[in-house]
Amino acid sequence: MSDQAELPSPSPVELTYLLTERSVVFNVDESIFLLEAVYGAAYLFVDRCWVFLTRPKDGVVGVNLKSKSDTVTEAELDALAGEFSNELLNQAIRVKLGESTATIREYMMARAFFTTPVQSSIDALLAELDAEELEEDDLEISVPWEDAGA
Amino acid sequence: MTSRFQYPGRMLVPESIRDFDHSIYDPAALAETAAVYAEILDVKLEKQEGATHATFDDEGMVVDAFCNHALFLSIQSFRDSEQSS
Numbered sequence: 038m039s040d041q042a043e044l045p046s047p048s049p050v051e052l053t054y055l056l057t058e059r060s061v062v063f064n065v066d067e068s069i070f071l072l073e074a075v076y077g078a079a080y081l082f083v084d085r086c087w088v089f090l091t092r093p094k095d096g097v098v099g100v101n102l103k104s105k106s107d108t109v110t111e112a113e114l115d116a117l118a119g120e121f122s123n124e125l126l127n128q129a130i131r132v133k134l135g136e137s138t139a140t141i142r143e144y145m146m147a148r149a150f151f152t153t154p155v156q157s158s159i160d161a162l163l164a165e166l167d168a169e170e171l172e173e174d175d176l177e178i179s180v181p182w183e184d185a186g187a
Numbered sequence: 188m189t190s191r192f193q194y195p196g197r198m199l200v201p202e203s204i205r206d207f208d209h210s211i212y213d214p215a216a217l218a219e220t221a222a223v224y225a226e227i228l229d230v231k232l233e234k235q236e237g238a239t240h241a242t243f244d245d246e247g248m249v250v251d252a253f254c255n256h257a258l259f260l261s262i263q264s265f266r267d268s269e270q271s272s
Contacts, residue, residue, distance in 0.1 A: 072211070073269075076262045083259055087251035090258065092208035092238075103251060 060087075060103035061114040063122075067096045070129050075100070077128030078121055086117060203246035207239045207257065214239055216260035224253050 065075055075098050079088045082102065091099035102117055207217055217239050221230050229244040230253065243250045 073265075076265060079258060080262050083255045087248075087255055088258055089205070089251070089254045090208075090211045091206070092210060098211065 059106075059109050059114075060101055061118040062099065062101050063118060064093060065098045065100055065125065067098060070098075070125050071132055072098065073132050074125055074128040077131065078124040081124055082121055203243040203250045205241050205243070205250070205254065207241060209237050209239065211261065212239065212257055213261040213264040216264055217241070217257050219260055220253055220257040223256065224249070228253060 067075075075090070079090065079100075082088055086105055087101075087103035089101040089103070091101065093099045100121065102114075102121060104114065104117065214234065217232060221232055224230065228249050231242040233240040233242075243253070
């Protein structure tokens with residue numbers, strides 16, 4: 038218990054909301070959220086609001102979200118920034134998962150492309166079954182009556 | 188991202204200036220966006236070191252739409268390059 042009390046408090050993520058007219062601005066640390074994650078979140082938000090990204094300094098992406106609505110409250114802007122931050126986290130996890138499963142995905146793709154096609158064996162089996170069915174057609178039902186009469 | 192009047196004392200033409208960092212915005216995407224918006228927006232793009240300096244003859248919604256479009260194309264370009272590599 039005493040050891041835990043001596044631990045330094047974790048530094049908060051730098052997501053400062055600067056609420057201005059119809060827009061909310063905050064910085065994203067690229068060492069925590071890769072640019073790919075910022076792109077992923079921005080891609081989903083371009084139809085909801087006006088997105089403008091800046092580079093205030095190296096390793097930092099400035100996110101400017103401006104409401105498309107003429108009238109917007111501070112609470113709505115705060116919610117917008119919060120939703121963007123949640124999506125940012127979602128995208129960051131997606132990027133990490135994509136990186137960690139890249140090898141197995143490549144292996145599965147290679148196996149799918151470079152092994153014997155499954156479809157051809159299914160087609161061969163179906164053709165074999167059709168041939169067997171025709172052989173067993175004693176009443177020649179599958180033969181048209183014009184041909185059978187001739 | 189600033190806004191000022193282009194010709195003080197002569198004409199009240201609102202103007203908007205934005206810097207598009209090349210580590211975020213693809214210069215080709217910016218040029219393509221400028222071509223798409225050419226009919227409705229007058230924009231001057233000046234390539235500087237590491238960024239494109241854009242001067243718009245408008246400061247309204249069209250400028251925001253321009254930025255959204257440029258970002259959209261930049262993201263697509265980034266994803267295309269990721270897939271090809």
